Amino acid sequence: MVASAFSSLAVMETEEAQIAHGLRRRDPDLLDALIEQYQHRLLRYLLHLTGNRAVAEDLFQETWLRVLEKGHLYDGRNRFVTWLMSIAHNVAIDHLRKRNPASLDEMKEPEDGAPFEPEAGGPSPLETAVARQQHEMFEAALERVPVLFREVLVLRFQEQMKLEEIAQLVRIPLATVKTRIYRGVMALRPAMKGGAR
């Protein structure tokens, strides 16, 4: 078991080293493959961060251009996805600073009424309606959660990142990551109590 864990770690290291090597050479085929591989995860992160699909798509392209330009800075010691998300985080912050230098909480566009498209997934019309209602309530609650908390929730739950990885990516202390996750979950609690049970 230890041997298999060691070998999987070695495989990961090789993959990350190959990515780092390719990025240094600005290999277009590698970049194409990376865009394909991380398309949904990156867009999901940016969409949750901005709350607006058009903005998220612009930042998606901007992130990959920055990956191309800053690729030589990736050394392959950390997971590529963590580095990619940190680039996306910086791109989103730059975007926010241009739009509103005052606060990260203003990142979300209030005029966009439907940032997410919840899937209606139930066999019967009643279950479909209930599921939709749950999603809508959760979505509305998520929109009200400050982006600082929403970001760490997305990284923890959707990207399955470790707390230390989140701290490294967002450049905040570990204790702040825990506080933000805690406060984010607590902020969403009323919506889940009302809808999911």
Add this chain to the structure above:
Amino acid sequence: MTNQEHDRASELIMRQGTEEIAAQDAAWLDLHLSQCPECAAFAASFEQTGTMLRSFPITASSSLVMSTQARVRVRAEQLREQHARVALMAVSFCVGVLFSTASAWLWWKVGDWVVEQMGLPHSIVAPGVLLFWLLPAISIAVLMVAVPHRLAHPMLVSLAREQEGDVR
């Protein structure tokens, strides 16, 4: 129960699922959750938040992916050209410096010989050689000021012609 225990419990809850928790810690957490309704409620909310967040089916469209790939390829090409241009300029500069340094002694001697042949004072050798070195750059600058259109980049000239044609 102390605040420290609640903090430990919430941290273990946050780490569970993405990180390996020692069996001893897991057992302690189970016991704590059975005795602490506050932490148990947080654990349930935490679990539900994860389920709800993961249920959003957000996907990137193929057009977004393709346009991103195209933009990245174009930018990569631009960067490659820029890099090649900078490298060429650096090499040209180095070669220029090398040749001008190597030929300085020779030009000095030539200047000396010319002055001697013409019976001129030796004090004009230094300004003469300097002027000779600067003459090409000065001539080009004068020409550019005097006839800017003739010395413009061919692409700019053709663009200007096209625009003239459009106006006509």
